[in-house]
Amino acid sequence: xxxHDPLTGPLTSPLTREQLAARVAADIAPGSYVNLxxxxxxxxxxxxxxxxxxxxxxxxxMLGMGPAPAPEDVDPELVNAGKVPVTELPGASYFHQADSxxxxxxxxxxxxxxxxxxxxxxxDLANWSTGAPDAIPAVGGAMDLAVGARRTVVMMTLxxxxxxxxxVEECTLPLTGVGCVSRVYADRAVIDVGPGRDAHGRAVxxxxxxxxxxxxxxxxxxxxxxxx
Amino acid sequence: xxxHDPLTGPLTSPLTREQLAARVAADIAPGSYVNLxxxxxxxxxxxxxxxxxxxxxxxxxMLGMGPAPAPEDVDPELVNAGKVPVTELPGASYFHQADSxxxxxxxxxxxxxxxxxxxxxxxDLANWSTGAPDAIPAVGGAMDLAVGARRTVVMMTLxxxxxxxxxVEECTLPLTGVGCVSRVYADRAVIDVGPGRDAHGRAVxxxxxxxxxxxxxxxxxxxxxxxx
Amino acid sequence: xxxxxxxxxxxxxxxxxxxxxxIGGFGPAGQPVELVxxxxxxxxxxxxxxxxxxxxGDDALARLVRDGRVRRIVxxxxxxxxxxxxxxxxxxxxxxxxxxxxxxxxERIRAAGAGIGxxxxxxxxGTPLAEGKETRVLDGVPMVLETPIRADVALVKAHRADTVxxxxxxxxxxxxxxxxxxxxxxxxAQVRDVVPAGALDPExxxxxxxxxxxxxxxDSTTAVAGATA
Amino acid sequence: xxxxxxxxxxxxxxxxxxxxxxIGGFGPAGQPVELVxxxxxxxxxxxxxxxxxxxxGDDALARLVRDGRVRRIVxxxxxxxxxxxxxxxxxxxxxxxxxxxxxxxxERIRAAGAGIGxxxxxxxxGTPLAEGKETRVLDGVPMVLETPIRADVALVKAHRADTVxxxxxxxxxxxxxxxxxxxxxxxxAQVRDVVPAGALDPExxxxxxxxxxxxxxxDSTTAVAGATA
Numbered sequence: 031x032x033x034h035d036p037l038t039g040p041l042t043s044p045l046t047r048e049q050l051a052a053r054v055a056a057d058i059a060p061g062s063y064v065n066l067x068x069x070x071x072x073x074x075x076x077x078x079x080x081x082x083x084x085x086x087x088x089x090x091x092m093l094g095m096g097p098a099p100a101p102e103d104v105d106p107e108l109v110n111a112g113k114v115p116v117t118e119l120p121g122a123s124y125f126h127q128a129d130s131x132x133x134x135x136x137x138x139x140x141x142x143x144x145x146x147x148x149x150x151x152x153x154d155l156a157n158w159s160t161g162a163p164d165a166i167p168a169v170g171g172a173m174d175l176a177v178g179a180r181r182t183v184v185m186m187t188l189x190x191x192x193x194x195x196x197x198v199e200e201c202t203l204p205l206t207g208v209g210c211v212s213r214v215y216a217d218r219a220v221i222d223v224g225p226g227r228d229a230h231g232r233a234v235x236x237x238x239x240x241x242x243x244x245x246x247x248x249x250x251x252x253x254x255x256x257x258x
Numbered sequence: 259x260x261x262h263d264p265l266t267g268p269l270t271s272p273l274t275r276e277q278l279a280a281r282v283a284a285d286i287a288p289g290s291y292v293n294l295x296x297x298x299x300x301x302x303x304x305x306x307x308x309x310x311x312x313x314x315x316x317x318x319x320m321l322g323m324g325p326a327p328a329p330e331d332v333d334p335e336l337v338n339a340g341k342v343p344v345t346e347l348p349g350a351s352y353f354h355q356a357d358s359x360x361x362x363x364x365x366x367x368x369x370x371x372x373x374x375x376x377x378x379x380x381x382d383l384a385n386w387s388t389g390a391p392d393a394i395p396a397v398g399g400a401m402d403l404a405v406g407a408r409r410t411v412v413m414m415t416l417x418x419x420x421x422x423x424x425x426v427e428e429c430t431l432p433l434t435g436v437g438c439v440s441r442v443y444a445d446r447a448v449i450d451v452g453p454g455r456d457a458h459g460r461a462v463x464x465x466x467x468x469x470x471x472x473x474x475x476x477x478x479x480x481x482x483x484x485x486x
Numbered sequence: 487x488x489x490x491x492x493x494x495x496x497x498x499x500x501x502x503x504x505x506x507x508x509i510g511g512f513g514p515a516g517q518p519v520e521l522v523x524x525x526x527x528x529x530x531x532x533x534x535x536x537x538x539x540x541x542x543g544d545d546a547l548a549r550l551v552r553d554g555r556v557r558r559i560v561x562x563x564x565x566x567x568x569x570x571x572x573x574x575x576x577x578x579x580x581x582x583x584x585x586x587x588x589x590x591x592x593e594r595i596r597a598a599g600a601g602i603g604x605x606x607x608x609x610x611x612g613t614p615l616a617e618g619k620e621t622r623v624l625d626g627v628p629m630v631l632e633t634p635i636r637a638d639v640a641l642v643k644a645h646r647a648d649t650v651x652x653x654x655x656x657x658x659x660x661x662x663x664x665x666x667x668x669x670x671x672x673x674x675a676q677v678r679d680v681v682p683a684g685a686l687d688p689e690x691x692x693x694x695x696x697x698x699x700x701x702x703x704x705d706s707t708t709a710v711a712g713a714t715a
Numbered sequence: 716x717x718x719x720x721x722x723x724x725x726x727x728x729x730x731x732x733x734x735x736x737x738i739g740g741f742g743p744a745g746q747p748v749e750l751v752x753x754x755x756x757x758x759x760x761x762x763x764x765x766x767x768x769x770x771x772g773d774d775a776l777a778r779l780v781r782d783g784r785v786r787r788i789v790x791x792x793x794x795x796x797x798x799x800x801x802x803x804x805x806x807x808x809x810x811x812x813x814x815x816x817x818x819x820x821x822e823r824i825r826a827a828g829a830g831i832g833x834x835x836x837x838x839x840x841g842t843p844l845a846e847g848k849e850t851r852v853l854d855g856v857p858m859v860l861e862t863p864i865r866a867d868v869a870l871v872k873a874h875r876a877d878t879v880x881x882x883x884x885x886x887x888x889x890x891x892x893x894x895x896x897x898x899x900x901x902x903x904a905q906v907r908d909v910v911p912a913g914a915l916d917p918e919x920x921x922x923x924x925x926x927x928x929x930x931x932x933x934d935s936t937t938a939v940a941g942a943t944a
Contacts, residue, residue: 060487061487063696083487085650085695085696087696088887089817089818090741090744090887090890091741091887091889091890092886092887093694093695093696094650094688105886106743106744107744107745107885107886107887107888108744108886108887109741109742109744109887110887113741113742113743113744118688118886120682120683120684121648121649121650121652121683121684121695122688123652123688123691123694123695124688124689124691124884124886124887124889125691125694125889126821126884126889126890126891126892126893126894126921127741127767127817127818127820127821127890127891127893127894128600128821128822128824128825128893128894130821131600131817131818131821131822132596132599132600132601132668132822133668133694133696134818135600135601135602135818135822135836135837135838136598136599136600136601136668137601138599138668138696138697139696154841159843164806165794166793166794166798166801166802166805166806167793167794167812167814168791168792168793168794168795168814169791169792169814169815169816169817169844170791170792170816170817171791171816171817171818172816173816173818173819173838173839173842173844174816174817174818174819174838177837177838177840178601178818178837178838204842204843205841205842205843206842207840207841207842208840208841208842208857288716289716291925311716313879313924313925315925316658317588317589318512318515318658318661319512319658319660319661320657320658321923321924321925322879322917333657334514334515335515335516335656335657335658335659336515336657336658337512337513337515337658338658341512341513341514341515346657346917348911348912348913349877349878349879349881349912349913349924350917351881351915351917351920351923351924352655352657352658352660352917352918352920353660353920353923354592354655354660354661354662354663354664354665354692355512355538355588355589355591355592355661355662355664355665356592356593356595356596356664356665356829358592359588359589359592359593359829360593360825360828360829360830360897361897361923361925362589363589363593363607363608363609363829363830363831364827364828364829364830364897365830366828366897366925366926367925382612387614392577393565394564394565394569394572394573394576394577395564395565395583395585396562396563396564396565396566396585397562397563397585397586397587397588397615398562398563398587398588399562399587399588399589400587401587401589401590401609401610401613401615402587402588402589402590402609405608405609405611406589406608406609406830432613432614433612433613433614434613435611435612435613436611436612436613436628593829593831597834600822601836601837602822602834602835602836603834603835603836603837603851603853603854603856603858604834604835604851604853604858605826605831605832605833605834605835606831606832606833606834607830607831607832608830608832622832622833624832624833624862625832627832629832629833633853654918655918656918657918687919689883689884689885689886689919689921690916690918690919692918
C-alpha cells in the first residue's frame with residue numbers, strides 16, 4: 031500500500047502535520063460542506079485545492095469561512111470556533127447558534143474533521159477531557175460535532191507524547207461520542223474504525239506511512255485488519 | 259353592571275359585531291402584541307385606537323401587520339392567516355413558520371383573540387371541527403394559538419344560529435385546547451371562564467348587554483357567578 | 487454544491503414513485519407552482535405530500551390529488567373554499583390525511599432538519615389530534631410527544647438565489663420554505679432570479695446554500711403587484 | 716413595547732439577587748460588555764449565569780465570577796487561556812458548573828423560547844454529560860432527553876436596533892443573541908445605534924422587537940476594524 035500521490039510517492043517516515051493535513055484534504059470530495067475542528071484539523075483548510083468548491087462551516091455561526099485575514103483586516107466580530115480571526119468568502123452566510131448547530135446536528139455537514147485524545151476500534155471518540163482530576167472541564171461543540179456530521183473523521187498523531195497509543199480497543203478517557211468516528215488519519219497510518227471496521231471488530235488499515243503492518247500492530251498493541 | 263364607555267352607556271340590546279369588536283379592543287393594553295384569529299376576531303383590528311402601539315402578529319409569518327391595502331396595492335405575497343391581503347407597517351418583520359409558531363407557542367404573544375363553536379366554563383375551547391361526519395377536517399394554527407398566547411380570549415355570539423348555547427358546561431364538539439380560554443366576549447355578555455371562573459367552578463359574568471343575570475342563566479342553561 | 491438549472495423539469499430531477507415530497511406555500515403565497523407542475527408532468531405517483539394546504543382550485547397540487555397521484559397528505563388545512571379536488575378524493579377514501587396543527591407541522595419539519603428525535607409540546611394536548619400519542623406533564627403543563635417529519639424532496643419558492651444556493655424570500659411567502667429546505671434529502675427552489683455568489687447580503691440570507699440542491703430562475707416566480715428587489 | 720434607554724444602567728433596570736441571567740457572546744464576539752459592567756455595578760448577587768464562556772481575562776463577567784456574585788454557571792466552555800477567575804473559583808468550590816454541549820445549550824435555550832417542554836437529541840449520548848438523563852432509541856439512534864433553559868433577564872449585543880426593538884447583528888457576533896432574546900422574561904440589547912421604526916429591512920430583521928424589552932445605543936458596541944453598516 032502506498033502513500034497518496036500529493037505526498038510524492040511511498041513514504042519511509044511518518045507524515046508531517048502539513049502532509050497529514052494534505053492527506054485528509056485529498057479525501058474531501060469537491061463541493062463538500064466541511065467543519066474543521068479547532069487545533070490540528072484547522073490545517074486542512076490550507077490544503078483544499080482552489081476551485082474545489084469546498085465550503086467551510088464554523089459552528090459559531092457561519093458558512094463560507096475564508097482564511098486568516100491580513101493583520102489590518104482583523105475583525106473581532108469575525109472569528110472561527112477557536113476564536114481566531116477569519117474572513118468571509120463570496121456566498122457566505124451568518125446564522126445564530128441554534129441554527130448553526132441544527133445545521134451540524136441535522137446531518138447537513140458532509141465531513142467533520144476532529145482532533146482526538148483517543149479513538150476506539152468501534153469508533154468511540156474521546157477528545158474533550160483528559161480526565162485529570164484538577165482539570166477545568168470544557169466541552170464546547172465537540173459532542174455535537176462528533177455525532178452530527180454525515181461523516182466524522184479524526185486527525186491525530188497515532189501516539190500521545192508519552193508514547194501511549196491513541197487508537198485503542200476501548201477508550202479510557204471520558205467519551206465525546208459513541209461509535210461516531212469512521213476513519214482516523216494519523217501520522218503513521220490511515221485506519222478505518224467504527225462502521226468501517228471489519229467483521230472481526232478490528233480497525234482496518236487503509237494506508238501506512240513508513241511503518242509495516244506488524245509494526246503498527248505492535249505500536250498500538252492491537253490486531254488490525256487490512257494486512258498486506 | 260354597565261356597558262363599557264366606548265359603547266356610549268348602558269345597552270338594552272345585544273352588541274353588534276362592531277360594538278363587540280370595540281369591546282374586545284378596549285381590553286387590550288397599549289403596547290400589546292396581539293394575534294387576531296380569522297373570522298370575527300379580525301374586526302378587532304379596526305377598533306384599536308391609533309397610537310396604542312399594539313402590534314399585530316399573523317402566524318403565517320409576520321409582526322407589524324397593517325390593514326387591508328387599497329385594491330391597487332394588493333400583493334399576493336403579503337397576506338394574513340386567513341389568506342386575505344394585508345399591509346406592512348413601519349417596524350414590521352418577517353419570519354418563517356417555525357419561528358412564527360415559536361413566537362406564539364413560546365408565550366410571547368400577549369393576547370390571542372379566537373372565534374369559537376363552544377367554550378366550557380373550565381376554559382376548554384372547541385373551534386376547529388363541527389364534528390359533522392362528512393366534514394373535511396382542517397385545523398390550521400387553531401390548536402397552537404389556543405394554548406400559546408399569554409392570554410387567550412374568545413369572541414363569539416352567545417348562541418349558535420340554531421339557538422344552542424355556545425358557552426357550555428362541557429364541550430361536546432372536538433376540542434381545540436384544554437382550559438386555555440380565560441374570557442369570552444359575546445354579544446350579550448363578557449364572561450370569565452377557565453382560570454377566572456369562581457370557586458364553585460362557575461363561569462363569572464363580568465358585564466351584560468341588554469340582558470339580566472337570570473335571563474342569561476336561562477339562555478345558557480348554566481348557573482353563573484357574578485350576580486348583581 | 488448547488489446546481490443552477492435552466493428549467494423547472496431539470497431542477498426537479500428524478501422523483502421516484504412513492505417519494506415523500508414537501509411543497510412550500512401557505513395557500514398560493516410561496517407555492518412553487520412551476521415545480522409542482524413539473525412534478526405533475528413527471529408522472530410520479532404514490533406520493534406522500536407534506537404541505538400546509540391540499541391545493542387551491544385547479545392548481546398543480548390540486549391536480550396531483552385529483553389524478554390519484556397522492557397516496558397520503560400531511561397537512562394542517564386541506565379544507566378551503568376551492569379545495570374541491572381534495573374534498574372529492576377524501577370523501578371517496580382515495581387519499582389518506584394526516585391532519586397536523588400548523589405549528590406542530592412547522593416544528594416537526596424543523597426537528598427533522600435539526601436532528602431532533604422527538605419533542606414535547608402543549609399543542610393538541612387533550613384533542614383528537616393527539617389521540618394515541620405519548621403525553622407527559624412537564625413543568626406543570628401537559629404535553630404531547632411529537633416526531634420529526636422528513637421528506638425525500640422539498641419544493642420551495644424563494645424570491646432570489648445566488649449561485650451557491652443561498653435564498654432570500656419575500657414577505658409572507660417565506661412561510662414553510664426555510665424549514666422544509668432543511669428537512670429533505672434534496673431541496674429544489676424556484677426563484678425570480680439567480681445572482682452571483684457575493685451579491686446577497688450574508689447577514690440577510692434566510693436559507694444557506696447548504697440546504698439547496700438546485701435552483702431555477704423562473705420569470706413568473708414573483709409575479710406580484712409592486713414587487714421590488 | 717420596547718424601551719429605548721439612554722444608559723446601560725437604565726437599560727439593565729432591576730436585576731434581583733438570585734436571578735438567572737443569560738449573557739450573549741462567544742468569547743469576546745457578541746459579548747454585551749457594558750451591560751455586564753452595569754450588572755456588576757448593580758451589586759446583584761447569587762446569580763445563575765447562562766453563557767457560552769465564563770469570562771475572559773478581567774472582563775466584567777470574569778469579575779462577577781471573581782467577586783463571588785455568580786452562584787452557578789451554565790456554560791459549554793468555561794476553560795480558556797485567560798479564564799483565571801473562573802478557574803480559581805471552580806477549584807475553590809466557590810461556583811457550581813453545569814457543563815452543557817454547545818449545541819445543546821443553544822437548542823435548550825431555543826426550546827425555552829419556543830415553548831418546547833423537552834426534546835431528544837443524540838448529542839452527549841453515552842458520555843459523562845448525559846449521566847442520569849433519560850435516554851431513548853429513536854429511529855435507531857440512541858438519544859438523550861434535554862430540557863429548556865430559561866432566564867429572568869437576557870443581556871445581548873446586537874449591531875443595530877430600531878425604535879420598536881427589532882435587532883440585526885454583525886457577522887459571527889450574532890451567535891447566542893437571537894436565541895437568548897427569546898428565552899428570558901426580559902431581554903436587554905446594547906447596539907451601536909438605534910434607528911427609526913421602518914429603517915431596518917423587514918426581511919433582514921433577525922430578532923423581532925417582541926423579544927426585546929429595552930435597547931441602548933453605545934458607541935463602543937461595534938468597535939471593530941472596518942466596521943460598516
